[in-house]
Amino acid sequence: MVKNENGWLSYMSINEIIEILSYPFMARAIIVGILISLCASLLGVILVLKNYSLIGHGLSDVGFASISIAVACGFSPIYLSTPIVILASFVIMYISQSKKINGDIAIGIFSTGSLALGVIVTAISNGLNMDVYAYMFGSILSMNNTDVFMSIILSAVVLTLFILFYNRLFIVTIDESFAKSIGINIQFYQFLISLLTALTVVIGIRMMGTLLISSLIIFSAFIAKKFVRSFKSLMFLSATISILCFLIGVLVSLLLNIPTGASIVIVNIIVLIISFIISKISDSISLCKN
Amino acid sequence: MDLIEIKDLSVSYKIGYKNIKILDNLKLNIKKGEYVCIVGSNGSGKSTLLKAILGLVPYSSGLISINCKKSKISYLPQNSDILIDFPATVSEIILSGTQNTESIFPFYKKRDKLLADDAIKRAGVDSLVKRRFGELSGGQQQRVLFARAICKKPEILILDEPCTGLDPEISNSFYALLNKLNKETHTTILMVSHDIDSVKKYATKVIEINKKIMFYGTTREWLKMKTDG
Numbered sequence: 001m002v003k004n005e006n007g008w009l010s011y012m013s014i015n016e017i018i019e020i021l022s023y024p025f026m027a028r029a030i031i032v033g034i035l036i037s038l039c040a041s042l043l044g045v046i047l048v049l050k051n052y053s054l055i056g057h058g059l060s061d062v063g064f065a066s067i068s069i070a071v072a073c074g075f076s077p078i079y080l081s082t083p084i085v086i087l088a089s090f091v092i093m094y095i096s097q098s099k100k101i102n103g104d105i106a107i108g109i110f111s112t113g114s115l116a117l118g119v120i121v122t123a124i125s126n127g128l129n130m131d132v133y134a135y136m137f138g139s140i141l142s143m144n145n146t147d148v149f150m151s152i153i154l155s156a157v158v159l160t161l162f163i164l165f166y167n168r169l170f171i172v173t174i175d176e177s178f179a180k181s182i183g184i185n186i187q188f189y190q191f192l193i194s195l196l197t198a199l200t201v202v203i204g205i206r207m208m209g210t211l212l213i214s215s216l217i218i219f220s221a222f223i224a225k226k227f228v229r230s231f232k233s234l235m236f237l238s239a240t241i242s243i244l245c246f247l248i249g250v251l252v253s254l255l256l257n258i259p260t261g262a263s264i265v266i267v268n269i270i271v272l273i274i275s276f277i278i279s280k281i282s283d284s285i286s287l288c289k290n
Numbered sequence: 291m292d293l294i295e296i297k298d299l300s301v302s303y304k305i306g307y308k309n310i311k312i313l314d315n316l317k318l319n320i321k322k323g324e325y326v327c328i329v330g331s332n333g334s335g336k337s338t339l340l341k342a343i344l345g346l347v348p349y350s351s352g353l354i355s356i357n358c359k360k361s362k363i364s365y366l367p368q369n370s371d372i373l374i375d376f377p378a379t380v381s382e383i384i385l386s387g388t389q390n391t392e393s394i395f396p397f398y399k400k401r402d403k404l405l406a407d408d409a410i411k412r413a414g415v416d417s418l419v420k421r422r423f424g425e426l427s428g429g430q431q432q433r434v435l436f437a438r439a440i441c442k443k444p445e446i447l448i449l450d451e452p453c454t455g456l457d458p459e460i461s462n463s464f465y466a467l468l469n470k471l472n473k474e475t476h477t478t479i480l481m482v483s484h485d486i487d488s489v490k491k492y493a494t495k496v497i498e499i500n501k502k503i504m505f506y507g508t509t510r511e512w513l514k515m516k517t518d519g
Contacts, residue, residue, distance in 0.1 A: 049376060167396040171386045175372050178438075181344045181365035181448075183391045229422040230379040 017254055028148045029140045029207075029260075033246050035155035036207055039200045040216035041242030042162055045234055046173050046193060048221040055092060055194065057214035058107035059201045062088040064210040065114035065121070067135045072125035077135065078150050082202050088114075089198035093190055138209030138261030140250070151203045158199050165192065170231055208261040216242065219268040226279045245271055291357050293446065293478055294320040294343065299352035301338055312338045314501045316352070322445070323476040325469070327483045327493040327509075334500040336482040337368065340448050343480070356446070361390040364444035366435055368451045368482075374424040380434050381419040384410060387438035409441035413467065429460035436464070440471060447471070449481040453488075461485060465492060 020026055047053045066081040073080075092110055096103035122132050134142065143151075162169070171179045172189045180186050197217070204213040220242035221234070228234045249264030256263070299316040302309050312335045320326055328336045341347040343354055344365055356363065364387070372383075387409070388402035410416055413433045418426060423434065432452060439447060449468075453461035465488040472479050472492075483489055489496060489509065496512040498505040505512055 049373070164395050167386065167389060167398065170378075170382070171389055174376055174378055174383065174386070177346065177367055178365060180346055181363070181367075182389065183345075183360045184389070185391075225375070225377055228377045229420075231377060231382050234377045 017251070020254060025141060025143070028143055030247075030250065032143060032148055032151045032203075033140060033207055033250065034243055035151060036200070036204045037216060037220075037242040037246040038239050039155050039158040039162075039196075040204055040213075041220040041238040042235055043158070043193075043196050043200050044217040044219075044221035044242075045224075045231075045238050046169055047197065047217055048225070049173050050193075052103070052193070052197075053214070053218045054104065054107050055089065055197055056201055056217040058092060058111040059085050059089055059198055060205060060210040060213045061111035061114040061118075063201055063205050063213075064136065065118035067205070067210070068118040068122045068125075068132055071129075071131045071135075072121050076146060078147065078202065078206070081205070082154075082199070085202050086195060086198040089194035090191060093194040097187070097190070134209075135205060136209050136211050137259055138205070138207050138212060140207040140260045143206055147206050151206065154199050154203045158196050161192065161196060165189070169193070174231075208264065212261045212265055215265045215268060219265075219272060220245065223268075223272050223275045226275060241271065292319040293322045293357055294318070294480070295353075295355045295357070296343075297353045299339075299342065299349055299354060301335070301342055301347060301349045311501065313342070313349075313499075316499070316503055318497065318503070318506065320478065320480065320495075322478055323472070324495055325472045325479045325481075325493050326495045326497060327481050327489045328497045328499060329483060329486075329489065330499045330504070336499060337450055339499065340450055340480070340482060344448060358445045361392060361442065362445040364439040364442065364447050366439045366447070366449040366452050368454060372423060372431075376424060378423050379419070380415060380421055380423055380426070381406070381410075383423055383434060384415075384419075384437045384441060387441040390442065405441045405443065406437075409437040412440060412471065413437035429456050429464070432456060432460075432464060433467075436467065440477075443475070444477060446478045446480065449479070451482050451484060453483075453485060461488070468492070 021030075044053070047055065063081050063085050066084040067077040070077040070080040088110060092103075092106050095101050095106035168179075168184065168189060169192075172184065172186060176186055179189075200217065201213055204216055207213075208216055220238045223241055224234055224237035228237055245267045246264055249267040250260055252258070252267060253260040253263035296316055296318040299313055299318075300311065301313040302311045304310075316339065328339060330336050338347060342349045343356070344363065372378075385398055385402065385406045388398065388405050389396050410419060413436050415430070415433050415437055418430060418434065423431065426434065436452070439449075447468075452468075453464055456464070465485070468479060468481075469492045471477050483493075490513065493509045495507065496505065496509050497503065498512070505515060
């Protein structure tokens with residue numbers, strides 16, 4: 001909601017929205033947002049099916065720590081958070097491999113440890129200023145050219161690797177022991193999955209914030225899973241849902257003047273509820289037919 | 291040279307500070323085209339032997355040499371790791387069986403699709419290819435995984451109790467399918483089985499193990515030993 005000249009709160013009119021959409025910062029936001037939604041939704045399919053979905057959340061907390069350090073030192077967060085989050089993803093994956101420590105524990109240790117570090121660094125330097133706040137909850141509309149450039153490069157890397165290794169990722173996801181028995185190096189692909197997750201989290205933080213980025217990974221794959229027969233159509237549906245929810249979320253956030261990241265999450269939740277109702281109804285219809 | 295040669299194979303697991311021996315000094319030779327069944331009670335190390343041959347578990351001492359390409363060995367596991375709600379069609383799953391580690395980027399070629407089609411026909415799952423794997427019956431799922439296992443035309447097919455949980459009729463037709471593959475393509479079969487009737491009917495050789503090899507010889511000799519007591 002914005003205040004008009006009489007001091008009344010009012011929703012934006014359609015004309016105002018069209019005007020905002022024509023600004024270059026908005027075009028940048030939409031392009032980057034679509035790319036991030038695409039990466040997160042494709043990767044989300046693998047992470048959700050392999051029960052790795054919390055890795056994204058753990059990594060985003062690591063992202064928070066690295067961002068608060070970068071902000072305190074005064075340089076662009078994406079350059080520092082990319083290597084640190086990648087490194088953390090490898091360590092988490094390595095620890096999860098060992099049979100002695102459960103993956104959830106590894107993630108729990110990393111995420112709380114990073115949050116603590118981030119909070120201390122933030123408190124010592126400037127306190128919780130707008131920069132850090134923006135990274136916690138996302139600020140897609142304030143992206144500069146460096147952010148846009150890096151986001152495009154990183155999403156291109158994620159999408160290329162994903163397409164090149166698509167068939168391998170399928171076999172590793174669906175049946176690890178069979179994949180291993182035909183000589184596929186499972187560890188390599190587990191680390192590839194962590195690398196891709198780390199990159200997706202890093203580029204997604206600017207848009208969704210460290211606290212909300214894991215929703216992009218989880219929701220669309222989870223929603224799409226109920227409605228498809230094949231792995232390929234799962235990919236397509238997950239990507240479509242993710243991009244649509246992003247676009248609707250941005251529009252809603254402009255209309256109601258609420259934070260974009262949070263708005264995208266709420267749209268996803270509404271779609272999840274609707275999809276749940278639809279699948280219940282179709283289940284009962286097919287029961288009646290039988 | 292035999293197809294599979296195993297010398298002094300020992301496998302042990304470390305549980306806490308304790309070393310538990312699962313397999314103790316196994317010696318085996320398996321020739322090409324044989325249909326070998328591994329029998330033994332629960333916990334005798336049957337599955338571990340298969341997994342050691344496949345390279346899924348490390349062995350503490352001994353030597354396993356397999357005289358064919360790694361990509362010519364195929365595996366049909368006991369209970370499939372595939373989750374019931376995993377969205378994948380039968381054709382996607384079978385086609386994934388053509389993958390090997392010889393090419394870095396695993397794109398399916400026309401040849402792979404032909405191989406998959408051939409496997410689909412052999413396993414008799416033509417009518418299922420478009421279905422979602424999770425909605426098939428246990429017997430159908432087993433046939434689909436069988437098709438996946440044979441589509442790269444393996445020289446050795448390793449099976450771990452493939453018919454657990456299937457009713458006798460479906461099991462019998464599965465064993466017949468396996469026998470046909472063995473006779474027609476001379477695929478070497480190495481199978482852990484509880485199903486004594488099918489072992490009697492189809493196996494050329496029997497391995498009975500209980501940590502060590504208790505018996506290794508032709509099925510006829512094994513039956514004779516059993517009846518003699």
